[in-house]
Amino acid sequence: MTGRRFEAIHLFRRGLRIARDLGSAPLRVWLHNSVAVLLAQLQQWDRLREHLRELDAALEEIPEAARETAAGPTLWPRIQLALRDEDTARARELEPRLRASIESRSDGVGTVTLLTLEADLLEAEGRGKEALAALDRALAIEGTRPLDRLHVEALRIRQLDRVGRTDEALRAAEEIVTRMEDDREVLGSDELSIEVASELGDLLGAHARHRDVACRAYDLAAANALDRIARLEGDLGRTPELDRPPEEDEGILLDVRSTYRRAMSSILERVGALMKAMKPGEHPIIEEVLDEALVRICAWCGRVHSSAGRWSPIGAYVPEEGGVLVTHAMCESCLERVTADGL
Numbered sequence: 001m002t003g004r005r006f007e008a009i010h011l012f013r014r015g016l017r018i019a020r021d022l023g024s025a026p027l028r029v030w031l032h033n034s035v036a037v038l039l040a041q042l043q044q045w046d047r048l049r050e051h052l053r054e055l056d057a058a059l060e061e062i063p064e065a066a067r068e069t070a071a072g073p074t075l076w077p078r079i080q081l082a083l084r085d086e087d088t089a090r091a092r093e094l095e096p097r098l099r100a101s102i103e104s105r106s107d108g109v110g111t112v113t114l115l116t117l118e119a120d121l122l123e124a125e126g127r128g129k130e131a132l133a134a135l136d137r138a139l140a141i142e143g144t145r146p147l148d149r150l151h152v153e154a155l156r157i158r159q160l161d162r163v164g165r166t167d168e169a170l171r172a173a174e175e176i177v178t179r180m181e182d183d184r185e186v187l188g189s190d191e192l193s194i195e196v197a198s199e200l201g202d203l204l205g206a207h208a209r210h211r212d213v214a215c216r217a218y219d220l221a222a223a224n225a226l227d228r229i230a231r232l233e234g235d236l237g238r239t240p241e242l243d244r245p246p247e248e249d250e251g252i253l254l255d256v257r258s259t260y261r262r263a264m265s266s267i268l269e270r271v272g273a274l275m276k277a278m279k280p281g282e283h284p285i286i287e288e289v290l291d292e293a294l295v296r297i298c299a300w301c302g303r304v305h306s307s308a309g310r311w312s313p314i315g316a317y318v319p320e321e322g323g324v325l326v327t328h329a330m331c332e333s334c335l336e337r338v339t340a341d342g343l
Contacts, residue, residue: 015027016028016035025058029070039252083121088121115135173213174213180217198218200214201271218267
């Protein structure tokens with residue numbers, strides 16, 4: 001849905017230009033809030049920071065009594081920015097306001113959000129065991145969306161590893177990788193799925209007996225990144241007015257595209273390092289005859305062999321449609337070179 005999010009940002013920003021012309025501060029605040037939430041979902045943190053400054057200026061133009069409620073939708077993005085800046089004090093300052101806003105809804109989703117936020121804050125404060133307890137409480141809540149539950153489970157695995165319960169973390173990581181492989185349609189190819197699969201690959205890859213599962217995790221991450229690229233291009237193609245967006249919006253689009261390109265490059269580097277750590281004879285080889293839907297990526301040279309039979313640099317490859325499957329291994333040319341070099 002990345003393309004749709006960008007389309008929404010484009011339309012909201014168009015609305016902002018109209019609201020400025022009309023001189024309507026309340027409408028500007030509402031539109032700024034909407035854009036800020038979307039930028040946070042797309043993890044466009046620098047642009048979010050700039051946008052919040054514009055929002056704060058608009059908030060000054062509405063009655064003071066209405067500002068707290070009006071600023072509510074951006075409390076979570078503001079806390080995430082504070083945590084990224086390692087400003088735990090600022091995050092703690094904002095947390096009660098977010099809690100009051102969420103608790104007024106009294107739903108399970110809000111409770112999970114608060115518990116994961118509490119875990120983030122406790123982790124930032126070096127209180128790992130308390131963070132783990134908060135995540136256990138979040139997992140005990142029934143009816144949580146699969147993607148939200150995946151997020152909590154991934155955070156819990158990270159905490160398990162950090163508090164010295166690494167074997168338990170590895171077992172849980174293997175279980176999640178298997179579930180992500182089985183439930184791709186349920187979990188989707190959200191930005192979070194890419195991040196989770198990559199982190200699981202990092203954890204598993206640090207332990208020799210789990211490297212095969214680490215490769216599977218990286219395959220999932222790469223497939224999800226390619227899927228986001230395909231869906232973004234497809235969404236934009238179905239929305240002609242976005243082919244030539246205003247200059248101020250085009251930068252967001254380019255940033256989103258480059259985010260997935262960087263994710264692919266990062267995954268490729270990790271897979272390459274993992275495979276190069278394997279012993280001779282352990283390297284998985286890309287076979288010539290495979291499922292036509294499978295996208296093959298060589299972890300040595302970084303080229304992609306698509307179902308159409310073409311080898312392309314990873315940065316130039318765009319899948320024709322979403323839902324791709326990915327395998328990382330070594331192409332025949334690189335195998336010959338590596339064998340000749342005695343690596």
